[in-house]
Amino acid sequence: GDSVTQMEGPVTLSEEAFLTINCTYTATGYPSLFWYVQYPGEGLQLLLKATKADDKGSNKGFEATYRKETTSFHLEKGSVQVSDSAVYFCALTGGGFKTIFGAGTRLFVKA
Amino acid sequence: DTAVSQTPKYLVTQMGNDKSIKCEQNLGHDTMYWYKQDSKKFLKIMFSYNNKELIINETVPNRFSPKSPDKAHLNLHINSLELGDSAVYFCASSQGRERDTQYFGPGTRLTVL
Numbered sequence: 001g002d003s004v005t006q007m008e009g010p011v012t013l014s015e016e017a018f019l020t021i022n023c024t025y026t027a028t029g030y031p032s033l034f035w036y037v038q039y040p041g042e043g044l045q046l047l048l049k050a051t052k053a054d055d056k057g058s059n060k061g062f063e064a065t066y067r068k069e070t071t072s073f074h075l076e077k078g079s080v081q082v083s084d085s086a087v088y089f090c091a092l093t094g095g096g097f098k099t100i101f102g103a104g105t106r107l108f109v110k111a
Numbered sequence: 112d113t114a115v116s117q118t119p120k121y122l123v124t125q126m127g128n129d130k131s132i133k134c135e136q137n138l139g140h141d142t143m144y145w146y147k148q149d150s151k152k153f154l155k156i157m158f159s160y161n162n163k164e165l166i167i168n169e170t171v172p173n174r175f176s177p178k179s180p181d182k183a184h185l186n187l188h189i190n191s192l193e194l195g196d197s198a199v200y201f202c203a204s205s206q207g208r209e210r211d212t213q214y215f216g217p218g219t220r221l222t223v224l
């Protein structure tokens with residue numbers, strides 16, 4: 001079945017450091033790919049998405065490119081802030097309504 | 112205006128009790144979901160309704176029963192609560208097309224003593 005694997009956390013960075021959170025997936029067909037973010041005490045919210053190969057999703061300085069050849073959707077940000085501290089979830093939706101989430105990666109950003 | 116709301120936010124109860132969690136969305140979406148998030152943040156789909164029809168019913172104990180009185184509401188009733196039911200339960204909604212973005216509620220933290 002479909003699955004999502006993302007790097008284990010926690011990831012601890014200093015402010016203004018470069019962020020990469022790796023995500024790879026297994027799916028039949030052509031899934032849509034998502035990054036969701038969960039701030040402490042809140043529900044998940046969409047950070048960015050991509051619906052087909054080579055699409056780049058971007059939002060709030062975060063980017064991820066849908067790479068079909070490597071089945072990856074790595075999240076990157078050039079300069080993180082303390083306010084980016086959260087849990088980040090990679091997810092995919094294949095045909096239908098079911099979304100498969102990765103295990104989440106906790107990010108801590110130190111001032 | 113809150114897009115997806117859940118009540119209560121916290122629920123502390125004894126083993127064996129029956130409890131309900133309510134969810135409402137004011138986005139006009141056709142599809143709603145229930146997820147369970149465990150202490151390690153792992154998120155698992157439980158149920159989904161599309162236009163009040165059950166479309167996803169994952170392997171959960173039959174003590175859990177969803178109910179959708181209309182498209183804007185999806186409630187979760189849990190019978191005979193067990194210690195292992197302690198988790199955060201999230202409601203979500205989406206427009207109703209496949210692969211749509213989901214919008215999550217703030218979560219209900221259930222603690223079973």
